[in-house]
Amino acid sequence: MRIRVNGTDHEVDFEEDMPLLWLLRDELGIHGPKYGCGIGQCGACTVHLDGVAVRACQVWAADVGAAEVTTIEGLGTEDAPHPVQQAWIDLQVAQCGYCQPGQVMQAASLLNETPNPTDAEIDDAMSGNLCRCASYPRIRAAVRRAAGQEGA
Incomplete structure (x- = not known):
């Protein structure tokens, strides 16, 4: 499946019931979103889907579709922070x-x-x-x- 994260397209294979958080951290090596509670109540895993904040532990990776995923790594740069x-x-x-x-x-x-x-x-x-x-x-x-x- 193709997923777009921080402006880059990735082809990845994953189980349909994999949370987006695990895909980001374990499959793509993006470690900004953190595992906190696993039930969407702490906000440590917050990322954007098309600019809207979501809890990555509560979104199935398979449901992302064509949405753009942005993590803290893609929000700004060292030279031009958000x-x-x-x-x-x-x-x-x-x-x-x-x-x-x-x-x-x-x-x-x-x-x-x-x-x-x-x-x-x-x-x-x-x-x-x-x-x-x-x-x-x-x-x-x-x-x-x-x-x-x-x-x-």
Whole structure:
């Protein structure tokens, strides 16, 4: 089957009941999306399907079809980070860093849908992404900065 990830087409064979997360990590060697809970509640495995945040542990790889999969590796580059990635760096959001790829992907999806979110909209959109280090105030500030909001 053909799958497009981060702008590159891949031909891969996999079982029909393989979660997208396993395909990305085990078959394609893309390790940004993390395994956290396996039931879609922590957000560590968040990726984009055609720009919309989804939990890769809950999407069957066979159901991706022609959709473009984007992981943290494909969001920006070292020389040209995505605005959310740059805000994360500027505000030193990450502590342990385990959840951060999922956090960044969720925030980027939010800003695609709502370019100027309120704090309540940020909190609502990010509520499904858990951070055991509790860096939530910095996460909100980084989303605000990426949105170009003053005072972030």
